[in-house]
Amino acid sequence: MKIAVFGTGYVGLVAGACLADLGNEVICVDVDEKKISDLKKGKIPIYEPGLEAIVKKNFEEKRLTFTINAKESIENSKIIFIAVGTPQSESGEADLKYVFQVAETIGKNANESKVIVDKSTVPIGTAKKVKEKASEFTQHKIEVVSNPEFLREGSAVKDFLEPDRVVIGSDSKEAAELIESLYKPLDCEILITSSESAEMIKYASNAFLATKISFINEIANLCEKVGADVKEVSKGMGLDNRIGKHFLDAGSGYGGSCFPKDVQALQKIAHNVGCELSIIREAENVNKKQKTIPVEKLKKEFDSLEGKKIAVLGLAFKPNTDDMREASSIEIINYLLREKAKVIAVDPIAQETAKKILSGIEYAKNPYDAAKGADALILITEWNEFLELDFEKIGREMNSKIIIDGRNIYNKENLKKLGFKYLGIGR
Ligand code: UGA
Numbered sequence: 001m002k003i004a005v006f007g008t009g010y011v012g013l014v015a016g017a018c019l020a021d022l023g024n025e026v027i028c029v030d031v032d033e034k035k036i037s038d039l040k041k042g043k044i045p046i047y048e049p050g051l052e053a054i055v056k057k058n059f060e061e062k063r064l065t066f067t068i069n070a071k072e073s074i075e076n077s078k079i080i081f082i083a084v085g086t087p088q089s090e091s092g093e094a095d096l097k098y099v100f101q102v103a104e105t106i107g108k109n110a111n112e113s114k115v116i117v118d119k120s121t122v123p124i125g126t127a128k129k130v131k132e133k134a135s136e137f138t139q140h141k142i143e144v145v146s147n148p149e150f151l152r153e154g155s156a157v158k159d160f161l162e163p164d165r166v167v168i169g170s171d172s173k174e175a176a177e178l179i180e181s182l183y184k185p186l187d188c189e190i191l192i193t194s195s196e197s198a199e200m201i202k203y204a205s206n207a208f209l210a211t212k213i214s215f216i217n218e219i220a221n222l223c224e225k226v227g228a229d230v231k232e233v234s235k236g237m238g239l240d241n242r243i244g245k246h247f248l249d250a251g252s253g254y255g256g257s258c259f260p261k262d263v264q265a266l267q268k269i270a271h272n273v274g275c276e277l278s279i280i281r282e283a284e285n286v287n288k289k290q291k292t293i294p295v296e297k298l299k300k301e302f303d304s305l306e307g308k309k310i311a312v313l314g315l316a317f318k319p320n321t322d323d324m325r326e327a328s329s330i331e332i333i334n335y336l337l338r339e340k341a342k343v344i345a346v347d348p349i350a351q352e353t354a355k356k357i358l359s360g361i362e363y364a365k366n367p368y369d370a371a372k373g374a375d376a377l378i379l380i381t382e383w384n385e386f387l388e389l390d391f392e393k394i395g396r397e398m399n400s401k402i403i404i405d406g407r408n409i410y411n412k413e414n415l416k417k418l419g420f421k422y423l424g425i426g427r
Contacts, residue, residue, distance in 0.1 A: 003024050003080070005019070007029075007084035008045070011120070013055070014156045016081075021063075023185075027066070033068055049320055082103070086098070088264065106134045107133065107138045114140065114143075118144065118148075124199045155320070166190045168198065169194055176192050203266045206262040209259065210283050213248075213287070214282070221293075251408065254287055267281060307340065311364070312346070312378050330358065344363070373398070379405050412427060
């Protein structure tokens with residue numbers, strides 16, 4: 001199948017590379033000339049395990065190409081994916097200007113009937129508007145399919161190729177079946193719905209997962225007060241298939257480019273039609289508070305944090321990415337700085353990103369350097385590199401042996417034996 005993909009961000013690039021890997025001829029289009037010329041040289045703009053290899057392989061085998069030429073890519077493709085950004089507008093809604101720009105470009109350059117696939121996360125009703133927009137500029141038939149993406153950063157390629165489900169929403173049976181055929185090689189359930197339901201499935205899924213995290217975080221905070229351990233509690237809960245074990249890890253709150261944005265956008269969508277989503281609103285409030293907890297814990301350990309040296313392990317919003325959008329680390333570090341603490345941070349990949357976002361902190365090469373003379377250590381991102389540290393060595397480096405385990409990854413008993421004061425989340 002001949003496919004064009006507009007937008008070479010996380011979703012577009014992964015979808016493009018994976019669709020090429022499934023045997024399709026894919027042209028990835030972007031307005032950013034530098035990005036396209038880098039991609040042609042095999043330079044991947046984001047850190048994502050496995051992506052570079054799959055891009056290179058399909059580029060070399062000529063199933064995957066990159067261009068800034070929108071016209072040619074539209075003329076050459078029957079199926080056109082829209083995977084451009086939908087940034088948050090000031091009101092909290094998704095800003096659809098890039099989506100509609102692409103729809104217009106498709107309409108203006110359509111040389112035959114086209115099937116447009118919305119991969120970007122867009123408000124309910126957008127598929128119909130995209131169809132209207134593109135159709136304004138062409139006599140050819142335009143069908144639109146909503147095909148939300150559920151991949152996670154850090155495991156994006158695997159998530160695309162081994163999804164739990166594929167959702168295809170369209171008013172056109174023919175268009176839905178065409179897109180279904182693209183996903184047939186994957187071993188997963190394919191659900192065909194209306195475009196509105198497909199758009200809602202995406203928001204509702206992200207809002208539910210965010211709520212699940214905030215739920216366990218609230219339970220964690222209660223566990224602390226009543227002497228339970230949230231790790232045991234979430235394990236016990238998760239063994240019930242109706243609850244499920246995933247996304248029940250308590251910690252320092254959720255971040256990233258999706259949950260915070262989508263949780264707000266869904267509330268806005270609801271508000272616009274006179275509904276209030278009180279559970280989701282509270283999930284958001286709990287999350288904001290959760291990001292302050294590591295510092296609250298620390299404040300109880302010292303009379304003042306002024307001048308205290310705090311080692312921070314992990315800056316990315318989660319492991320295996322350099323993305324720091326809405327990362328808990330930003331809230332935590334800024335809070336520490338407001339308390340006049342000195343911060344020395346370390347992250348295997350996200351340090352360069354951090355330098356653009358955070359000021360007034362130092363960086364260490366590794367956790368042992370960060371621990372030198374530190375009055376406390378806070379673990380924020382559970383990178384593999386931080387899982388098995390030599391805590392005897394860390395303890396020797398530190399000024400006082402206090403660990404705030406913001407993701408509950410360490411063995412509290414072992415740390416206690418080594419003389420640490422261990423403070424997890426809900427343990
Ligand atoms: C999320 C969804 O998981 C994807 O299905 C979706 O496609 C994507 O958003 C999107 O809409 O594009 P992502 O933001 O990449 O993916 O990352 P997640 O793995 O979902 O983690 C989000 C945040 O939740 C992270 O900060 C993570 O630390 C936190 N989290 C996750 C917890 O605090 N506890 C958990 O149990 C799980």
